[in-house]
Amino acid sequence: FGPMIKKNRESKAFIDAFEKALLKLKQVGYTDIKADYEDFERPPGLINQRTQETFTPDITAMSDERKHYFEISQKNDPLDLLVSKWKLLESMAKMRNGTFKIFAPKGTIKFTEQFIDKYNIKAEIIRI
Secondary structure: OOOOOOOOOOHHHHHHHHHHHHHHHHHHHOOOEEEEOOOOOOOOOOOOOOOOOOOOOEEEEOOOOOEEEEEEEOOOOOHHHHHHHHHHHHHHHHHHOOOOOEEEOOHHHHHHHHHHOEEEEEEEEEEE
């Protein structure tokens, strides 16, 4: 396996953001929610065919028989790996006729907007 993004998963801010994201997905009717979090079934890792890096989406879910990918934005992720991961999630969503959305907690919104602009990543930002 290639490098993994080590998020600061123990921080209160990250845990709060993950819980808000999961709650929001349930409220709007997503099903088969898998999350790289506590008691959830973990989404399968995705391999970047070009670099052989393996990435696990933060959250995947189904809606209208389409697969959707979700990330929790954090400023402290290694930027080069984040570009690779988010580009991969964007293309997987497109291939499966789904969407790629990024949950941006307070304090990460501007960073996330600038980041996806700079690297031309097509994703919807959801403020949480």
